[in-house]
Amino acid sequence: MVTFLNIVIAGLLLGGLYALIAMGLSLQYGVARVLNVSHGEFIMLGGLITWTLYTAFGVNPLLSLAICGPLTFLLGFIIHRTVFKRLLTSSESRGVFESNSMLASFSLLFIIQNIASIAWGPEIRGYSYLRVPVNLAGAVFGANRLMTLGFAVVIGVAFYLFIARTRTGKAIRAAAQDPAAAGLMGVNIDRVLALCFGLGAALAGTAGMLISLCYPVHVAMGLEYTVIALIVVVLGGLGSIPGSFIGGFALGIIGSVVTNIDPSLSLIAYYLIFVLLLLVKPTGIMGR
Numbered sequence: 001m002v003t004f005l006n007i008v009i010a011g012l013l014l015g016g017l018y019a020l021i022a023m024g025l026s027l028q029y030g031v032a033r034v035l036n037v038s039h040g041e042f043i044m045l046g047g048l049i050t051w052t053l054y055t056a057f058g059v060n061p062l063l064s065l066a067i068c069g070p071l072t073f074l075l076g077f078i079i080h081r082t083v084f085k086r087l088l089t090s091s092e093s094r095g096v097f098e099s100n101s102m103l104a105s106f107s108l109l110f111i112i113q114n115i116a117s118i119a120w121g122p123e124i125r126g127y128s129y130l131r132v133p134v135n136l137a138g139a140v141f142g143a144n145r146l147m148t149l150g151f152a153v154v155i156g157v158a159f160y161l162f163i164a165r166t167r168t169g170k171a172i173r174a175a176a177q178d179p180a181a182a183g184l185m186g187v188n189i190d191r192v193l194a195l196c197f198g199l200g201a202a203l204a205g206t207a208g209m210l211i212s213l214c215y216p217v218h219v220a221m222g223l224e225y226t227v228i229a230l231i232v233v234v235l236g237g238l239g240s241i242p243g244s245f246i247g248g249f250a251l252g253i254i255g256s257v258v259t260n261i262d263p264s265l266s267l268i269a270y271y272l273i274f275v276l277l278l279l280v281k282p283t284g285i286m287g288r
Contacts (some may be wrong), residue, residue: 005138010254015252016153016248017210017256020210021229025200025233028197029239035101035102039204042222044110044112044116044218045112047096047212052120053138054129061212065110071205073202076202077195083104085194130147172195175193231251231273234278236284236285237286254270
């Protein structure tokens with residue numbers, strides 16, 4: 001029972017982080033049609049900003065949420081308005097835009113990573129916060145890990161409700177289904193696309209803050225999380241926010257089971273799932 005609880009709770013912890021990361025990428029691709037290869041760099045920024053605020057200024061990492069989220073949102077919003085909007089205007093078709101935007105996001109990956117390397121250096125950074133052990137029926141976890149899981153679930157559910165219930169969320173869903181028709185109905189498409197890219201970056205930055213509570217962070221960490229986000233997005237269904245939420249937790253549980261057997265096999269298992277999904281069910285769990 002203790003082993004089972006260890007696997008399940010550790011899987012839920014990973015799954016909550018994966019869900020947040022994938023929801024952001026799913027929003028960027030499902031609505032803005034940008035396969036953002038630099039998505040993981042916003043995660044890295046969120047983690048390193050949180051580390052800096054805590055170690056240099058004593059800011060509580062949980063309060064950093066109110067800083068990392070808006071900062072990464074603003075950065076993502078500006079990037080879309082200055083880079084991807086121009087690419088969309090100059091591209092001959094949607095397919096050409098998707099190709100050009102993916103190439104541009106590769107450039108962003110290296111630009112952000114190199115600027116972060118200048119600012120923070122290549123060292124691995126970490127801090128200790130709320131590492132008090134909590135006993136759950138014999139399974140022992142740090143309070144920081146359980147808090148991370150709680151925050152990830154609350155933020156994920158709140159974001160889903162925002163998309164499903166608010167007027168802005170309705171505009172986002174309309175832009176995802178048919179941008180031309182949504183524009184004719186009065187939706188400011190350019191603003192909605194930039195908003196979606198910014199919200200995706202904000203979710204990534206928030207996930208980076210939560211990751212820093214439990215794991216060390218460094219400037220080269222982004223690409224691994226980008227790959228995981230892509231796998232979760234495919235698992236849940238391209239463009240599906242609920243699918244990304246469910247897929248994140250599913251992949252987290254699978255990763256926890258594999259890690260319990262052999263930690264070195266976790267990434268191999270993720271890539272294998274990715275290939276099998278593309279072959280067997282490319283639409284994912286909730287894709288159409």
